Amino acid sequence: MQASRARLFKEYKEVQREKTADPDIQLVCDDSNIFKWTALIKGPSETPYEGGVFQLAFSVPEHYPLQPPQVRFLTKIFHPNVHFKTGEICLDILKTAWSPAWTLQSVCRAIIALMAHPEPDSPLNCDSGNLLRSGDVRGYQSMARMYTRLAAMPKKG
Amino acid sequence: MDSEDDRSIHDDNDIESLDDDFYMDNYSDYDEDAADVAEGDSNPVESRRTEQSFTVLKESDIRQRQEDDISRLADFLSISHVAASLLLRHYNWSVNKVNDAWFADEGEVRRTVGLLEKPVYENPADADEITCGICFDAYPLSEIETASCGHPFCFSCWGGYIGTSISDGPGCLMLRCPEPGCKAAVDQNMINLVASGEDKEKYDRYLLRSYIEDNKKTKWCPAPGCEHAVNFDAGIRKNYDVSCLCSYSFCWNCTEEAHRPVDCDTVSKWILKNSAESENTNWILAYTKPCPKCKKPIEKNQGCSHMTCKSPCHYQFCWLCLGPWKEHNGACNRYEADKQNETEKIKERAKKSIERYTHYYERWASNQSSREKALADLQKMQSVDIDMIRASQDLPESQVKFITEAWLQIVECRRVLKWTYAYGYYLPENEHTKKQLFEYLQGEAESGLERLHQCAEQEIQVFLRDINVAPSADDVRPSKEFIDFRSKLAGLTIVTRDYFENLVRALENGLCDVEALENGLSDVEELALENGLSNVEALENGLSDVDDNGIITDDHWFCEQCTFANVVSATACRMCNQQRPWSQES
Numbered sequence: 257m258q259a260s261r262a263r264l265f266k267e268y269k270e271v272q273r274e275k276t277a278d279p280d281i282q283l284v285c286d287d288s289n290i291f292k293w294t295a296l297i298k299g300p301s302e303t304p305y306e307g308g309v310f311q312l313a314f315s316v317p318e319h320y321p322l323q324p325p326q327v328r329f330l331t332k333i334f335h336p337n338v339h340f341k342t343g344e345i346c347l348d349i350l351k352t353a354w355s356p357a358w359t360l361q362s363v364c365r366a367i368i369a370l371m372a373h374p375e376p377d378s379p380l381n382c383d384s385g386n387l388l389r390s391g392d393v394r395g396y397q398s399m400a401r402m403y404t405r406l407a408a409m410p411k412k413g
Numbered sequence: 414m415d416s417e418d419d420r421s422i423h424d425d426n427d428i429e430s431l432d433d434d435f436y437m438d439n440y441s442d443y444d445e446d447a448a449d450v451a452e453g454d455s456n457p458v459e460s461r462r463t464e465q466s467f468t469v470l471k472e473s474d475i476r477q478r479q480e481d482d483i484s485r486l487a488d489f490l491s492i493s494h495v496a497a498s499l500l501l502r503h504y505n506w507s508v509n510k511v512n513d514a515w516f517a518d519e520g521e522v523r524r525t526v527g528l529l530e531k532p533v534y535e536n537p538a539d540a541d542e543i544t545c546g547i548c549f550d551a552y553p554l555s556e557i558e559t560a561s562c563g564h565p566f567c568f569s570c571w572g573g574y575i576g577t578s579i580s581d582g583p584g585c586l587m588l589r590c591p592e593p594g595c596k597a598a599v600d601q602n603m604i605n606l607v608a609s610g611e612d613k614e615k616y617d618r619y620l621l622r623s624y625i626e627d628n629k630k631t632k633w634c635p636a637p638g639c640e641h642a643v644n645f646d647a648g649i650r651k652n653y654d655v656s657c658l659c660s661y662s663f664c665w666n667c668t669e670e671a672h673r674p675v676d677c678d679t680v681s682k683w684i685l686k687n688s689a690e691s692e693n694t695n696w697i698l699a700y701t702k703p704c705p706k707c708k709k710p711i712e713k714n715q716g717c718s719h720m721t722c723k724s725p726c727h728y729q730f731c732w733l734c735l736g737p738w739k740e741h742n743g744a745c746n747r748y749e750a751d752k753q754n755e756t757e758k759i760k761e762r763a764k765k766s767i768e769r770y771t772h773y774y775e776r777w778a779s780n781q782s783s784r785e786k787a788l789a790d791l792q793k794m795q796s797v798d799i800d801m802i803r804a805s806q807d808l809p810e811s812q813v814k815f816i817t818e819a820w821l822q823i824v825e826c827r828r829v830l831k832w833t834y835a836y837g838y839y840l841p842e843n844e845h846t847k848k849q850l851f852e853y854l855q856g857e858a859e860s861g862l863e864r865l866h867q868c869a870e871q872e873i874q875v876f877l878r879d880i881n882v883a884p885s886a887d888d889v890r891p892s893k894e895f896i897d898f899r900s901k902l903a904g905l906t907i908v909t910r911d912y913f914e915n916l917v918r919a920l921e922n923g924l925c926d927v928e929a930l931e932n933g934l935s936d937v938e939e940l941a942l943e944n945g946l947s948n949v950e951a952l953e954n955g956l957s958d959v960d961d962n963g964i965i966t967d968d969h970w971f972c973e974q975c976t977f978a979n980v981v982s983a984t985a986c987r988m989c990n991q992q993r994p995w996s997q998e999s
Contacts, residue, residue, distance in 0.1 A: 259548060259573070266549040321547055322577040349593075356547045356574055357564075357591045 260320040264290045267359055281364045291316040294330075295364050299408065300372040304400035305333070308408025312367065313343075314360060324354035327363060332407040334400045336374045336385040345370070346380045467655045467665065468644045470631070472621070475642055479624045482508055490515060495600040496528050498620070502586055506628045527589055527598030532563030534592075545570050546592060558606065560590045562597035571607045575599065579612045583619040635668045636661035653677070662828075674920035675832045683835040687774065704728055705735045770838065777834040783866075784827035790870070791820035802876050806891040815903045819869045822906045826862045826913050833858070836920055847924045858916050864975075865905045872898055897969075900978040904971045 268290070271283045279298075286292035293314035299305025311330040317323045327350060329343035337346040349358060349366055358366075379385025387396040470478070486508055487497035503526045504510040514522050523530065536543050542551040547570035557565045566574070570591075578585040588599040604616050625631045625642045634641045634657035643655050645665045654671040656662035662671035664680070672680045701710040704720075706728035711720065718732040729738035799813050806813075833855050840848055876895055891899075969978045972986035973994055979986055984993050 259569075262550070263548050270549075319573075319577070322573045355591045355593050356570065357593055362593070 260316065260318060261290060263321055264316060267361070270359075271361065278361070278365075280368060281361065283360055283364065291318075291320075293325075293360055295360070297364055297368055299404060300368055303372050304397045305335075305371050305404050305408070308404040310371075310408050312364065314363075316360075321356035321358070324350050324358075325360060325363065326350075327367070332403055333371075334381065334384055334403040335371060336376045336379040336381055336388060337370060339380040340383075344380060346375075346378055466646045466652075469634075469655075469658045470642045470644055471658070472640055475621060475624060479506075479621065482506065486511060492528075495602050499526055499528065499598050499600055502620075502623060502627070506624055524596065527561075527596045529561040529597050532559070532561065533595070533597075534559075534563040534565075536563070536565055547574070558603070560597045560599050560603060562590050562592070562595050564590050564592040564595055564597075566591060568607055571603070572609075575604060575608050576612055579604075579608065579615050579619075583623060585616060586619055586623055632665060632668060634659060634661060635663055671828060672832045672835075673829065674917040675836050679835060679839050680832075683777075683838070686770070702732070702735065705730050705737075773834045773838040777831050780827050780831035780834070784824055784831065787820060787823045787827055787866070791817070791824060794820055798873070798877060802873075802895075805876065806895050808891055812891075815899060815906065816869070816873070819865065819902050819906045822910050823862070823866050823869060826858070826865070826909060829913050829917060830855075830858060830862060833916075833920065850924055851920070854916055854919065858912060861909050861912050865902075865909045868902050868905055872902070897978060900969050900971075904978055908971075 264285075268285050271285075280300075281298075282296040284294050284296075286294070293316065295312040295314065297310050297312060299308040299310060308331075310333060312327055313330050315326040317325065327345055329338055329345065331343075332340070333343070334340065338344070345367065347366060347370055349355070350363070374384075374388060376385040376388035384396060384399065387393075387399070482501060483494060483497045486492075486501060487494050489512070490497065490500075492500075500511045500515070500522070501508070504514065511522075522528075536554075542553055543557050543565045544551050545557065545567035546564055547566050550567065552567045556567055558568060558571055559565050574591050575585070575588065578588050589595065590597040590599065601616075601620075605613060608616065625633055630646065631642050631644045633639075634643060636657060636659050639657060639659040639661060641657050641659060643657060643665060645653075645655060652673070653664045653666040654662060654673050655665045656671070663669065664671055664677060667677040667680065669677070669680050669684065675683075701712045703710055704722040704726060707722060707726040709722065709726070711722065713720070713732055719738055720730050720732050722728040722730075730736060731738060795817060799816055802808070802816070803810065803813055833851075837848075837851060837855065840851060842848070876898070970981060970983075970993060971978055972989060972991050974991040975986060975989045977986055977988040979993070985991065986993070
């Protein structure tokens with residue numbers, strides 16, 4: 257518990273210091289609980305998520321960083337590796353390939369990379385995965401873009 | 414010509430089986446007194462194993478072999494012991510594979526396994542303190558440890574990282590540096606340096622298990638609680654049956670219990686069948702009718718004959734004639750001979766098939782339980798009865814061994830007999846001659862075994878009952894009755910053993926002798942006699958073998974027909990009146 261708290265505190269300080277370093281990621285710690293974090297990430301350019309801002313919720317376990325944090329999308333997103341209803345993310349570094357040298361910041365970077373490079377062969381969102389697997393890139397992109405517009409962009413007017 | 418050859422092969426096998434018996438003696442010794450054998454008789458045991466193409470490994474043997482392999486490789490490649498261990502683990506403990514890969518492309522092997530020759534990360538030379546890559550705290554150099562790559566982490570973070578990995582399971586044997594993307598292996602030196610005692614033990618256990626589980630030539634004995642492993646060299650003989658020191662025998666190929674003469678495929682089919690899943694299908698066939706349109710099975714449990722199939726089919730038909738309801742004029746009572754329904758036939762067949770299966774299954778299961786009972790009896794025999802008999806008959810241990818042998822034989826025969834029922838079930842129905850021969854051989858085997866079982870179970874009782882009568886000084890010990898019993902039981906054991914061995918061989922050949930024969934049962938009988946019952950030579954060999962041990966004296970002969978041990982003076986068998994095969998003078 258103490259080790260995880262110390263480590264999270266270091267990450268917190270690092271985030272404060274580097275606030276401008278990565279304009280795509282904005283990590284915020286919960287005011288009263290250092291084990292709860294939220295992040296706002298920008299949809300990567302040249303993807304159907306471009307222009308959207310997606311919110312992630314982090315829940316950090318007691319044995320962090322020996323165990324990976326739990327992350328899910330709060331913003332609705334149409335992506336093969338993200339559960340459409342719960343926002344759960346299927347990403348190896350959050351499961352078996354986790355290393356304690358990863359940080360919350362680097363997890364955000366990995367998720368942005370996943371948005372740009374979906375893995376349709378291990379889908380959590382089967383509809384989305386099937387579109388890509390059957391080669392219907394246009395279908396996938398327009399669905400993803402529609403949901404980005406509906407859920408991840410400020411409403412106009 | 415062919416049959417001549419066959420005979421000679423059989424003779425060879427008979428001799429071999431007697432050899433087996435010789436080692437069998439050592440084998441039962443082994444069970445009783447393992448320590449004794451480990452020193453004194455290890456050679457015969459080993460040679461028997463070699464001949465049988467498998468070796469049973471105890472934990473100490475496994476460690477020894479693993480250690481030998483690692484040391485050999487370390488010497489050969491001039492690398493450290495832990496590096497050799499990592500290499501072998503990656504190449505499933507095959508020294509040859511490591512050598513081949515290493516000499517083909519050492520650099521590639523080093524990369525995949527994670528054996529770096531020099532660090533890929535250099536700490537700033539002038540720094541007094543280094544930041545740990547996990548907790549981000551700064552530590553003096555002495556509290557920082559690195560794998561071969563040089564990425565710095567503090568002791569406590571290493572401990573947590575390794576501890577987590579070890580409690581996650583055997584994956585810890587392939588642990589890499591925590592730095593993302595770094596492939597450097599975390600070797601046993603690091604484990605020993607930072608892991609707790611309990612974790613080290615676990616790691617050690619995983620390493621040992623890996624040597625058996627990842628090695629294509631070894632498997633754990635599947636018996637519950639047994640910690641031995643079996644090393645198997647696939648030789649020329651396609652006999653996968655192995656028996657562990659714990660006395661469990663199993664098929665090395667499929668790790669089901671030993672199942673000669675039936676092959677692995679048949680066994681898995683049979684086991685699947687017994688799991689009742691496929692019997693459901695037959696039940697459906699027998700007690701339901703398929704919808705005439707969508708073919709879904711329908712069980713009618715109430716209501717009238719006007720059936721409407723479930724959504725989405727909605728087909729309406731008459732339950733009795735299966736004709737469409739629209740054309741049905743309310744009755745289908747008129748008998749039309751041609752319209753004998755195809756489905757009725759299928760139902761009939763399915764019912765028969767269930768009955769047939771039940772027949773074989775009952776017998777299979779009953780032999781299974783007989784075998785378990787026999788095993789229990791054998792244990793009781795070994796722990797209690799034999800000592801009583803030894804005491805009352807005043808005999809050394811070696812002279813009552815025949816009882817244990819008889820029981821071991823019974824256990825083995827029950828196992829074979831059990832599997833012959835699976836064999837019989839899968840024997841094609843249309844191969845009539847084969848079926849007849851098979852049933853004949855099986856019947857003979859069954860009655861032969863019953864005879865042996867009866868003798869070992871019942872006739873021994875006399876000697877157990879008399880135990881309380883204090884032997885008087887002038888009693889002849891061992892008593893004449895006991896000598897008779899001994900020769901009968903030993904004889905029956907040998908005859909039964911040979912019969913079953915021939916049976917197994919014949920079944921494994923797919924009863925191919927049948928193809929050579931076309932004259933029906935008379936020849937079949939002759940063949941059966943040749944295969945099974947003409948073991949007089951073997952029996953005589955067996956007897957002389959026993960003679961050397963002093964168990965049977967010259968004053969008995971065994972009836973060829975019923976195996977009864979007759980006194981030498983009798984010219985015909987006391988049991989069945991069969992003539993003695995030789996005259997008194999010769």
